[in-house]
Amino acid sequence: MMTSLLTDDLGSTRNLFVDLLAFEIEYEADWIISMRGQEGGRVAAMARTSEFIPEAFRHGARGVVVTFVVDDVDRYFQMAERTGLDVVEPPTDLPYGQRRLLLHDASGALVDISSPVAPLDPAYS
Numbered sequence: 001m002m003t004s005l006l007t008d009d010l011g012s013t014r015n016l017f018v019d020l021l022a023f024e025i026e027y028e029a030d031w032i033i034s035m036r037g038q039e040g041g042r043v044a045a046m047a048r049t050s051e052f053i054p055e056a057f058r059h060g061a062r063g064v065v066v067t068f069v070v071d072d073v074d075r076y077f078q079m080a081e082r083t084g085l086d087v088v089e090p091p092t093d094l095p096y097g098q099r100r101l102l103l104h105d106a107s108g109a110l111v112d113i114s115s116p117v118a119p120l121d122p123a124y125s
Contacts, residue, residue: 002042006069008107010033012105016103019083020080024036031047031052065112067114070114073113074112076097077090094120098121101113101114
């Protein structure tokens with residue numbers, strides 16, 4: 001299975017996945033970039049205005065969250081800031097036991113990069 005994100009900026013979406021999340025490019029053309037993660041997950045960035053996307057479906061992502069679980073979310077935050085990614089929320093400890101970084105991708109998707117931590121609220125233990 002592969003998730004494809006329609007984007008207005010192929011380069012920005014590629015940089016988020018390649019530079020920040022260490023995905024490898026499998027295929028790249030002027031309208032699509034197919035990438036594979038180190039653990040086998042796959043994602044594609046597709047130009048929203050491509051002739052291969054029906055016009056009725058060229059709108060921005062709404063209600064889409066792409067989540068990655070990593071060992072050290074703070075390291076990813078430092079890299080995101082260095083590379084100028086759109087940080088929606090810096091690393092924040094959540095009551096259910098995740099430390100979460102939220103980024104906004106050029107596709108419109110919300111990218112959640114999280115690390116497990118001890119729950120802040122005993123109700124989640």
